[in-house]
Amino acid sequence: MTTQTATDHRPDYAQISVRPLSGTLGAEITGVDLSQPIDDGVFTEVRAAFHDNLVIVLPGQNIMPENLVTFTEKFGSAEPHPLGSRRGLDDHPHVMVLENQPGKLGPRNDFWHSDISFDEVPPLGSILYAIEVTEGKADTMFCNMYEAYEGLSAGLKATLDGMTAEHSAEKLVQEVPNRLSVDVAPPSVTHPVVRTHPDTSRRALYVNPHYTLNFTGWTPEESQPLLDMLTAQATRPENTFRHHWKVGDVLMWDNRCAMHYAVRDYDDSMPRLLYRTTAAGDRPR
Ligand code: OGA
Numbered sequence: 001m002t003t004q005t006a007t008d009h010r011p012d013y014a015q016i017s018v019r020p021l022s023g024t025l026g027a028e029i030t031g032v033d034l035s036q037p038i039d040d041g042v043f044t045e046v047r048a049a050f051h052d053n054l055v056i057v058l059p060g061q062n063i064m065p066e067n068l069v070t071f072t073e074k075f076g077s078a079e080p081h082p083l084g085s086r087r088g089l090d091d092h093p094h095v096m097v098l099e100n101q102p103g104k105l106g107p108r109n110d111f112w113h114s115d116i117s118f119d120e121v122p123p124l125g126s127i128l129y130a131i132e133v134t135e136g137k138a139d140t141m142f143c144n145m146y147e148a149y150e151g152l153s154a155g156l157k158a159t160l161d162g163m164t165a166e167h168s169a170e171k172l173v174q175e176v177p178n179r180l181s182v183d184v185a186p187p188s189v190t191h192p193v194v195r196t197h198p199d200t201s202r203r204a205l206y207v208n209p210h211y212t213l214n215f216t217g218w219t220p221e222e223s224q225p226l227l228d229m230l231t232a233q234a235t236r237p238e239n240t241f242r243h244h245w246k247v248g249d250v251l252m253w254d255n256r257c258a259m260h261y262a263v264r265d266y267d268d269s270m271p272r273l274l275y276r277t278t279a280a281g282d283r284p285r
């Protein structure tokens with residue numbers, strides 16, 4: 001049983017069950033079978049749960065790539081990686097394969113980030129479907145960027161509200177040379193440091209330690225201490241959720257108001273196979 005307090009404004013769900021998985025973000029949704037068409041009423045509740053919890057997990061799914069694409073496209077069109085960082089399925093090029101197997105260590109994502117924030121129009125959300133896992137290994141962590149912003153002083157909030165920052169794929173290009181469709185990172189892009197979520201109208205911090213290079217008009221050296229402080233604020237344990245993967249999990253996160261981190265506690269002897277899709281978003285404002 002969940003305990004409700006007078007300050008809870010959680011939506012009521014009639015057609016799905018939603019169980020919070022941590023104090024700050026993440027919820028499990030049951031009562032939805034993604035191998036079947038989803039009716040509008042159910043989808044409205046799934047989207048409400050996504051907006052309310054930032055990360056949703058739909059366990060026990062048994063689906064085909066087209067089901068994953070259909071679900072993704074209810075949120076936004078399914079996009080390929082702009083720099084081709086992952087192999088797509090032959091017959092579903094927008095379904096990317098994240099694979100760890102003997103002799104072929106999976107891609108690193110052990111840094112806090114919001115996917116593809118180096119794009120002018122970064123994705124709304126990303127979805128992973130777990131086909132093979134080594135239980136207890138390779139968890140994925142998430143943090144709540146609304147709370148990160150709301151927890152700052154009025155003075156720092158007011159300062160950040162007026163600032164923008166430069167985002168770039170520089171580190172990605174340095175780390176995975178030869179795996180991308182480019183040799184040099186595209187020009188950096190400018191995004192507001194605090195963005196207003198287009199669906200919830202809540203304000204969230206939108207910088208991350210991997211792709212944000214500097215605040216606009218500040219040097220990287222000047223920017224780094226404030227970026228470090230904001231990352232520390234965002235990733236306090238109280239502000240995180242850690243997902244332990246199970247086969248059949250479909251998990252979706254909101255790149256507009258959450259960062260994530262892939263725990264690198266495995267080697268190539270621990271199989272992991274996930275399909276990943278990306279739902280298109282809009283320009284941060
Ligand atoms: C990603 C990512 C996390 C993971 O696909 O963008 O960060 O745990 N994945 O694989």
Ligand code: MN
Pocket residue numbers: 109113114115260
């Ligand atoms: Mn990622």
